[in-house]
Amino acid sequence: MAARVESSVSRFLPDPKAVAIVGCPFSGGQPKLGVDGGPIHLVEAGLPEQLAELGWKVQFDGHHQFEDINTQDDPPIGKLKNPRLVSRVCKAVADVVGNHAKNGQLPLTLGGDHSLAMGTISGTLQKYPDACVIWVDAHADLNTAETTDSGNIHGMPVSFLLGLGPKIEEFSWVQPLLKPHRLVYIGLRDVDVGERRLLRENGIKAYSMHEVDKYGIGRVVEMALDHVNPGRKLPIHLSFDVDALDPTVAPSTGTPVRGGLTFREGHYICEAVYETGCLVALDIMEVNPSLEDTASVKQTVAVGCSLARAALGETLL
Ligand SMILES: NC(=[NH2+])NCCC[C@H](N)C(=O)O
Numbered sequence: 231m232a233a234r235v236e237s238s239v240s241r242f243l244p245d246p247k248a249v250a251i252v253g254c255p256f257s258g259g260q261p262k263l264g265v266d267g268g269p270i271h272l273v274e275a276g277l278p279e280q281l282a283e284l285g286w287k288v289q290f291d292g293h294h295q296f297e298d299i300n301t302q303d304d305p306p307i308g309k310l311k312n313p314r315l316v317s318r319v320c321k322a323v324a325d326v327v328g329n330h331a332k333n334g335q336l337p338l339t340l341g342g343d344h345s346l347a348m349g350t351i352s353g354t355l356q357k358y359p360d361a362c363v364i365w366v367d368a369h370a371d372l373n374t375a376e377t378t379d380s381g382n383i384h385g386m387p388v389s390f391l392l393g394l395g396p397k398i399e400e401f402s403w404v405q406p407l408l409k410p411h412r413l414v415y416i417g418l419r420d421v422d423v424g425e426r427r428l429l430r431e432n433g434i435k436a437y438s439m440h441e442v443d444k445y446g447i448g449r450v451v452e453m454a455l456d457h458v459n460p461g462r463k464l465p466i467h468l469s470f471d472v473d474a475l476d477p478t479v480a481p482s483t484g485t486p487v488r489g490g491l492t493f494r495e496g497h498y499i500c501e502a503v504y505e506t507g508c509l510v511a512l513d514i515m516e517v518n519p520s521l522e523d524t525a526s527v528k529q530t531v532a533v534g535c536s537l538a539r540a541a542l543g544e545t546l547l
């Protein structure tokens with residue numbers, strides 16, 4: 231049985247609980263324009279105020295512009311597209327997230343494409359080397375420089391964090407501190423052949439939509455937590471790609487895949503992670519307000535905000 235913790239108490243964050251919103255208007259890890267508008271929309275929809283309403287002390291100092299990162303000339307390295315830009319932006323994000331974590335704040339990173347998680351998780355591991363990662367996504371984002379078909383780095387951040395695949399000098403700052411048994415996936419349904427092999431070879435636990443159907447989301451989350459965080463003693467980094475949700479729930483995203491999580495299943499994951507008292511960092515990624523019609527954008531942005539609220543303690547009663 232899982233250890234029960236008083237729900238409003240965090241095992242790792244000082245009281246009063248503080249969240250630092252890290253807005254990352256960045257799209258260089260994939261080809262579609264507009265995903266850089268995600269954080270701006272989430273903030274304009276009132277996310278900072280909503281979190282304050284939940285009792286968090288909220289710091290938001292404006293979106294990161296990555297001004298000093300200037301990569302005029304950024305030809306592919308092997309298949310990897312925009313490698314210098316992605317690497318330098320993620321390095322900057324790692325330092326910002328790491329500093330907030332060291333300050334005792336919970337960094338909430340708003341993407342932006344999911345390559346950013348190479349930075350956010352590196353930042354979390356600076357402060358909490360034994361943190362575990364719950365990666366909620368339709369995709370495994372586990373490709374290496376060898377296995378990637380698209381060359382889009384948003385399909386690769388996890389391999390860098392685990393230290394899989396060939397070493398690339400430009401990314402040498404990423405320390406492969408994540409251990410395969412500290413990572414678990416929920417929601418997978420579009421996994422490339424090379425990624426399937428990497429999952430198997432490295433013994434990485436993954437709950438696809440098949441397992442969500444078979445066991446129900448309640449059991450899946452419990453099994454996922456038991457795997458990465460037995461006894462609920464370790465810090466948790468939750469990285470949530472909104473394309474984990476069904477496209478009817480979150481339509482405005484760059485790589486939608488049918489057959490995804492329902493609204494409630496997605497929120498349940500966030501609520502259950504919050505209840506452990508172990509959450510130390512959260513990513514809400516891949517909201518793209520340039521895709522689909524106005525109503526879809528509004529819906530996707532609203533869902534992004536409500537996932538963040540659920541992970542930070544909003545309850546139904
Ligand atoms: N973060 C995402 N939405 N990733 C989609 C990745 C799709 C595909 N597996 C690729 O490597 O290109």
Ligand SMILES: [Mn+2]
Binds near residue numbers: 367368471473485
């Ligand atoms: Mn995805």
Ligand SMILES: [Mn+2]
Binds near residue numbers: 344371
């Ligand atoms: Mn992703």
